[in-house]
Amino acid sequence: MGTGRFDWDEIHRKIDAVGVAIDSGYAPTEIERRRILQRRAAQLAHEEEKEAVADTLEVVEFLLAHEHYGIESHHIREVYPLHDYTPLPGVPAFVLGLINVRGRILSVVDLKKFFDLPARGISDLNKVIIIGNETMEFGILADAILGVQAIAVSAIGPPPPTLTGIREEFLHGVTGERLVILDAARILADGKIMVHQDI
Amino acid sequence: MKWFVDLATRTKLFLSFGLMIVFMLVVIAVAYLGLTAVHRSQESLFQDDFLPSIELLKLRSSQNRAHAQLLEMMMTRDRARQQELERDIVTRTREVDEGLKLVAASLQGRPRELQKFDELVAALADYRRVRDQQIALIYEDKSLEAQNLDATVQDKMYNRVRTLAVDLGNSAIVQAKERVAAENARAKRLSQTFIGISILVFALSVVVALYLSRIIAQPLREITIAADRIASGDLEVAIRGNDRQDEVGSLTKTFATMVRYLQEMAAISRHIAVGDLTVTVKPVSDRDVLGNAFVDMTGYLREMAAVAKQISEGDLTVPVKPESDRDILRNAFASMLTIRRRITKDLSDGINVLASSASEILASTTQIAAGMSETAASVTETTATVEQIKQTALLSSKKSRGVSENAQNSAQVAEQGKATVSETIDGINHIKELMETVAESVVMLSEQTQAIGEIITVVTDLAQQSNLLAVNAAIEASKAGEHGKGFAVVAQEIKSLADQSKQATEQVRKILGDIQKATGRSVLAAEQVSKAVEGGVKQTAESGESIRKLAESIGEAAQAAEQIAVSSQQQLAGMEQVAIAMENIKQATHQNVLGTKQAEQAAHTLNDLGQKLQEMVSRTKI
Numbered sequence: 075m076g077t078g079r080f081d082w083d084e085i086h087r088k089i090d091a092v093g094v095a096i097d098s099g100y101a102p103t104e105i106e107r108r109r110i111l112q113r114r115a116a117q118l119a120h121e122e123e124k125e126a127v128a129d130t131l132e133v134v135e136f137l138l139a140h141e142h143y144g145i146e147s148h149h150i151r152e153v154y155p156l157h158d159y160t161p162l163p164g165v166p167a168f169v170l171g172l173i174n175v176r177g178r179i180l181s182v183v184d185l186k187k188f189f190d191l192p193a194r195g196i197s198d199l200n201k202v203i204i205i206g207n208e209t210m211e212f213g214i215l216a217d218a219i220l221g222v223q224a225i226a227v228s229a230i231g232p233p234p235p236t237l238t239g240i241r242e243e244f245l246h247g248v249t250g251e252r253l254v255i256l257d258a259a260r261i262l263a264d265g266k267i268m269v270h271q272d273i
Numbered sequence: 274m275k276w277f278v279d280l281a282t283r284t285k286l287f288l289s290f291g292l293m294i295v296f297m298l299v300v301i302a303v304a305y306l307g308l309t310a311v312h313r314s315q316e317s318l319f320q321d322d323f324l325p326s327i328e329l330l331k332l333r334s335s336q337n338r339a340h341a342q343l344l345e346m347m348m349t350r351d352r353a354r355q356q357e358l359e360r361d362i363v364t365r366t367r368e369v370d371e372g373l374k375l376v377a378a379s380l381q382g383r384p385r386e387l388q389k390f391d392e393l394v395a396a397l398a399d400y401r402r403v404r405d406q407q408i409a410l411i412y413e414d415k416s417l418e419a420q421n422l423d424a425t426v427q428d429k430m431y432n433r434v435r436t437l438a439v440d441l442g443n444s445a446i447v448q449a450k451e452r453v454a455a456e457n458a459r460a461k462r463l464s465q466t467f468i469g470i471s472i473l474v475f476a477l478s479v480v481v482a483l484y485l486s487r488i489i490a491q492p493l494r495e496i497t498i499a500a501d502r503i504a505s506g507d508l509e510v511a512i513r514g515n516d517r518q519d520e521v522g523s524l525t526k527t528f529a530t531m532v533r534y535l536q537e538m539a540a541i542s543r544h545i546a547v548g549d550l551t552v553t554v555k556p557v558s559d560r561d562v563l564g565n566a567f568v569d570m571t572g573y574l575r576e577m578a579a580v581a582k583q584i585s586e587g588d589l590t591v592p593v594k595p596e597s598d599r600d601i602l603r604n605a606f607a608s609m610l611t612i613r614r615r616i617t618k619d620l621s622d623g624i625n626v627l628a629s630s631a632s633e634i635l636a637s638t639t640q641i642a643a644g645m646s647e648t649a650a651s652v653t654e655t656t657a658t659v660e661q662i663k664q665t666a667l668l669s670s671k672k673s674r675g676v677s678e679n680a681q682n683s684a685q686v687a688e689q690g691k692a693t694v695s696e697t698i699d700g701i702n703h704i705k706e707l708m709e710t711v712a713e714s715v716v717m718l719s720e721q722t723q724a725i726g727e728i729i730t731v732v733t734d735l736a737q738q739s740n741l742l743a744v745n746a747a748i749e750a751s752k753a754g755e756h757g758k759g760f761a762v763v764a765q766e767i768k769s770l771a772d773q774s775k776q777a778t779e780q781v782r783k784i785l786g787d788i789q790k791a792t793g794r795s796v797l798a799a800e801q802v803s804k805a806v807e808g809g810v811k812q813t814a815e816s817g818e819s820i821r822k823l824a825e826s827i828g829e830a831a832q833a834a835e836q837i838a839v840s841s842q843q844q845l846a847g848m849e850q851v852a853i854a855m856e857n858i859k860q861a862t863h864q865n866v867l868g869t870k871q872a873e874q875a876a877h878t879l880n881d882l883g884q885k886l887q888e889m890v891s892r893t894k895i
Binding site: 151 | 738740741
């Protein structure tokens with residue numbers, strides 16, 4: 075059976091090594107460990123640099139149809155995964171439905187309808203960004219949450235002149251990395267989002 | 274009359290009947306003319322002869338009556354009566370005058386009668402004059418004088434008138450009688466003429482009819498009689514030839530030709546009937562059915578005769594092909610040929626066999642004679658040989674025993690081989706089972722990797738939730754302002770960890786995919802090994818079977834060797850008996866030699882007979 079060519083001892087040794095490795099938990103190799111450490115160091119160094127800038131704006135960055143958008147974090151109550159939303163009949167198309175966030179019933183607005191962006195299917199991966207002030211509180215549908223960033227105010231430029239209408243109204247500005255900063259205060263104050271309709 | 278005979282029959286009939294019609298017309302004309310003449314003479318007879326006599330009778334009667342009235346006038350005294358009578362007399366007188374006029378007219382051209390008539394008229398005038406005197410006397414009442422006058426003068430006058438009238442009437446009657454007699458004579462003459470002409474016409478008609486019958490019906494009847502005889506098969510009829518140009522003539526000629534043709538055919542038939550096939554038949558035309566049939570028949574018979582001749586000369590190869598099943602002669606010939614051919618062939622074969630057998634027998638008997646003496650020598654040699662065989666049988670008995678022992682040893686070795694093969698099969702089957710276990714283990718591993726995949730899904734979910742948690746933490750930190758800065762860093766770290774977890778799970782998932790592929794390959798390999806092992810099992814089983822058969826063969830060989838040993842023993846005993854038998858054979862051989870001499874002579878005779886028969890048969894061609 076080809077015993078001359080096939081080294082059974084080698085096989086046994088390898089299997090034993092794998093067994094020991096699994097028993098003792100995950101052990102990254104030397105090269106891998108170094109790479110991870112280097113990456114963290116670089117990140118920390120970068121944060122230092124940003125801290126040096128005086129006037130910054132803390133924004134939560136999220137994706138809407140592959141476009142990057144940001145909302146100032148002090149308007150945001152929290153971000154929440156979209157579970158079990160309830161569609162609401164008799165409301166405009168931009169109102170996706172209602173969700174229950176720890177006992178509070180909130181409506182969810184799909185900004186893509188406002189911005190004429192291509193619609194995508196709704197899944198569990200979708201997230202809801204809950205914004206609010208003293209009078210209003212509702213959720214904004216996001217395809218994915220990318221994280222919190224501190225952006226220098228000086229880096230924010232005016233919106234491009236091609237944007238008009240409702241998009242222009244809600245915009246705060248655009249950064250060099252094509253991050254669109256939305257003005258949450260205006261969105262909260264805008265009457266168009268309020269649904270006031272007798273049926 | 275030749276031209277009439279040559280006319281067409283239609284024309285002949287037309288002319289004959291036309292002639293008869295002309296005769297009839299002549300007869301009718303004559304009859305008509307005669308009748309007309311008789312009628313005319315009758316009329317003149319009445320006018321000229323009977324009318325005057327009748328008028329004279331009337332005249333006489335009127336005269337008598339007038340005279341009677343005159344007498345009555347004299348008798349009576351009554352004036353009125355006298356006047357009435359006188360008027361009557363005047364009337365009668367007028368009637369008489371009219372009658373006289375008619376008579377005068379009818380008597381024109383007859384002087385004798387006219388003279389008499391003039392006398393009558395004169396006498397009548399005298400009478401009337403006296404009568405007028407008498408009437409005058411009566412009116413003067415002198416009746417007696419009137420009567421005297423009457424008695425003296427008037428009576429004579431009256432009688433004279435009467436006499437004259439009677440004479441005239443008689444002469445008229447006499448003349449009329451003469452005329453009637455003349456007319457009768459004439460009528461008789463006419464009827465005689467008519468009868469004569471009728472007889473003539475009748476005679477002519479009969480002549481024409483007879484002539485027509487002779488020139489048309491007679492030849493036809495002759496032909497009919499001849500045709501009747503031909504129909505009854507008698508062809509010895511003589512048709513009188515003529516040179517007539519009409520239908521009858523051509524019919525006669527054609528009929529004569531036909532008879533001649535039939536007679537020729539009959540003569541040919543007679544020739545053929547007596548077997549003379551040399552006659553030649555020439556068909557009159559293509560449509561000559563009988564002639565063509567005769568040509569075919571003579572051809573057919575000649576062909577058959579030729580075939581028969583060839584057969585009689587012994588040539589049986591002549592071909593005969595029947596036209597149909599009803600071609601009796603050809604069929605008979607064909608079957609005769611077939612049968613004769615078969616018989617001849619059988620005969621020839623038999624004779625050949627006989628001849629060759631005879632010669633063979635001759636040769637054989639000669640050889641037997643020679644062989645017999647050789648046999649005697651051989652028998653002696655055989656006896657010696659039998660002794661040698663006896664020795665050989667002894668040797669083979671011993672040898673076969675040795676073979677039998679060897680074969681038993683071989684059988685034991687074969688049994689061992691069989692056991693070894695069955696062990697080999699067990700070993701291979703064990704390998705097969707192990708391979709199946711390996712395959713099952715690999716499959717189990719594959720299933721467990723699936724469980725790992727599920728765990729990884731949970732880990733991914735956790736990473737996502739951690740990510741979200743990190744974002745919320747960052748938000749809270751930013752709300753806390755300056756105090757939350759440290760917390761923001763922690764939140765960032767948590768997010769980073771979550772991202773890493775996500776990447777790690779991706780890697781694990783990839784590795785799991787590789788493991789899955791490897792598992793598939795292992796299972797495939799195990800399956801191939803399993804199949805190879807099955808093949809091994811089959812081959813081993815076959816070699817086991819071969820070994821078993823070998824063992825059987827060896828066993829049979831051992832048995833055979835044993836039997837050979839026994840047979841050799843029996844052979845030995847048999848050889849003794851053979852030696853005794855050989856002596857008997859020697860004596861029998863001597864007697865055989867004598868018998869063979871006689872057989873040789875008989876074979877000679879048989880051989881000669883065979884040669885003769887062969888010669889006879891060879892003359893026939895098949």
